[in-house]
Amino acid sequence: MDALTDARDLVAERFPDATWAMLTGSVLGPDRTAGSDLDIVVLRGEEEPGYRESLYFRGWPVELFVHTPARLAVSLERELAQRKPSTHRMIARGVPLLGEPGDLQVRCAGVLAAGPPPLSGAEGDRLRYGLTDLLDDHKHAVDVGERAVIAAAVWTESARVALAFAGRWLSSGKWLLRELRALDSDFADRWLAARDEPAAFAAEVLAKAGGPLFEGYRA
Known part of the structure; x- marks a missing residue:
């Protein structure tokens, strides 16, 4: 199955007005397994709610991480405090499907490389x-x-x-x-x-x- 094509089609169907969307996770790399899903991060406007959703699409298990700008900023800040950079990692290693995230990928990659804040x-x-x-x-x-x-x-x-x-x-x-x-x-x-x-x-x-x-x- 073609992960990128199916992910693009899913985003076009579900989020045609998104600011940007990207595919990320193990499905893109050497850690891909038969059970790898489509992890898709979506950014929409503030007028739309953010949420996480699991579903199937063309035989793929899909995890949607739908954000507004404010929700995304809070998630990234919370991850730093928890020293657990899940969203940073997804964004830094993602492949754009729709729109462009600007310098966000570079910034998230920089956070990952720098490591967590000093332990208090x-x-x-x-x-x-x-x-x-x-x-x-x-x-x-x-x-x-x-x-x-x-x-x-x-x-x-x-x-x-x-x-x-x-x-x-x-x-x-x-x-x-x-x-x-x-x-x-x-x-x-x-x-x-x-x-x-x-x-x-x-x-x-x-x-x-x-x-x-x-x-x-x-x-």
Whole structure:
């Protein structure tokens, strides 16, 4: 199937008056799989509502990210605060389908390359406290099911803490692993190997972040 042609036809049908629209995501690159969908970012005027919608079009699963200028500005600002640049990444790596986004792609690419803002002391303390608490729960868990659930949380949070203290972007799902591999492929391999028994790996991450934090923590 021709992703670009089908995406252009969908945009022409659904958003003929859009300011611009672009196709983005794994369907455009080497990470494309049989399940890759059409991720389409659309910018419309302020008089139209913004929303996210999932649908099928010519056999494609489609994810629409429809923005107004104000909604897009808020989304980009919120992502910076959360250190999770999903929309920046989509725009920076997208292919225009309709109209032109001007210098927005260049600006989003620049944000991605520069990395997130410096981690504040309060943010670092919150991350250290959270992982300390999870490790304590894991250590003392007696219910097998609860221990398994806590272990999964410890494993995921250890990756987030490592990325945050390394000054890297955070993410979830497949992008969490991609960010870890971009940081250090050997470290990412050790993280994967620690999936079932993550406590020792998480303790190592916590030590590098400044150590456990419980007594005296206030938020």
